[in-house]
Amino acid sequence: MAKIKVVVTDWEFEDLRFEESVLNAFQEIELVGANCRTEDEVIEACRDADGILNQYAPLSKRVIESLRNCKVIARYGVGVNTIDLEAASEKGICVANVPDYCMDEVSDHALALLLSWTRKVVVANQHVKAGHWDFKITRPIHRLRDKTLGLVGFGKIPQSLAEKVKPLGMHVIAADPFFPAEEARRKGVTLVSLGTLAEQSDIISVHAPLTPSTKGMLGKEQFARMKKSPLIINTARGPVIDEAALIEALNNGQVSGAALDVTEVEPIGENHPFLKMENVILTPHVAWYSEEAEAEMRVKVASGVADVLIHKEYPKYLVNHDVKNIARLGNGVGSGRY
Incomplete structure (x- = not known):
């Protein structure tokens, strides 16, 4: 047989x-x-x-x-x-x-990127290893308490991240048209539109799957509405963000920084603008791994x-x-x- x-x-x-x-x-x-x-x-x-x-x-x-x-x-x-x-x-x-299989790993990694960027860990590490010792290199740093984290997508991974940031005193909102609003409220999270999330968030963490409808869902229109120049974190899929629009937003101050585990094309090209941008942290699609x-x-x-x-x-x-x-x-x- x-x-x-x-x-x-x-x-x-x-x-x-x-x-x-x-x-x-x-x-x-x-x-x-x-x-x-x-x-x-x-x-x-x-x-x-x-x-x-x-x-x-x-x-x-x-x-x-x-x-x-x-x-x-x-x-x-x-x-x-x-x-x-x-x-x-x-x-x-x-x-x-x-x-x-990796709910903790990805939510942990998103949190690690959030803390590394907001506490200027990478900047401080490079500064000290270059032979310097001056905290002012990290200015400005703002406390996380009372800041708003916006989650793009509210599946199991962003739900886990929401629980992990609560002890930090952060407010959490999410944009997910498929998640029941009442269930989100029970989890202490307010569901909003993507546009409202762009306007209200100090930090935005992307968790949407890549589908034809989500490709480029964070683009020029959304970046233009970002009043707080937020940090953008992406541990989902690179093409969910319009990369050219993100680079423009980083350069013009609509976005203060980006912490990315994924990019539009992987591995990232050797001449990619992200590699030379001081307000971008990159990891090599490792969030899933343990x-x-x-x-x-x-x-x-x-x-x-x-x-x-x-x-x-x-x-x-x-x-x-x-x-x-x-x-x-x-x-x-x-x-x-x-």
Whole structure:
């Protein structure tokens, strides 16, 4: 009997031991590691795959239409912007992610960026290491108590960040058209429009997923409404912010600074203006990472594939719910539906 083929399109990990620990428990599964970067490479590696684990390799409509046997695609992480969800649903392919593996890590990192920038930690560190000792290099620093933090998106990660800043005495508002206002109030957060958030926030932290409707959602219009020259923090996805508009806002004072874990293009280009801007802090898309979070993510991604192919269930973290009643659960080896 033919094996159930599961392909890992690409990965940045040292090995696939966590994926193997889950999937090699099923003798009928063959786990195949690929090293795909382009659509053509993904098509070649995954054409006959029953399941796919995906990190950054593109799973476009063209790629998905080439898949003959695929029943499930599981993405490492929260975002699924590498995958054409509509094409997957039309093909009857379940798409899964891991929305809960790094809530503490990302909210901790956003808080670390907030504190590092407002307390001028990076500036002070560079100053002392250059042989100086003068606190005035950090001027001005303002206390955080009674300042307003605006959260763009109010999912699990920004909810965690909201709890973490409360002991600092900060007020928290959020812009999220899909979150119930009454539930936000119970959490001590006021829901507002994106425009109101831009006007009222001293610090803005971006947590919206990247979708066609959120791409560039923080742009010229929003920066023009920022009366307090806020700090902008982004630990979500770079393209949620119009980068050219942000650079202009940083230069003209509409925004006082930026602390970014993500950029529009990654890795950041060697001539990017951010690299020379003293009011910008950059980290290399590391907010998600801890040893524990990485292990949890990889186990859950592999388990999502096993849910569909072995247990004949929808994955716990199904993203495209419109695929229900269309998807083919189970291995279906050799059925040739596509």
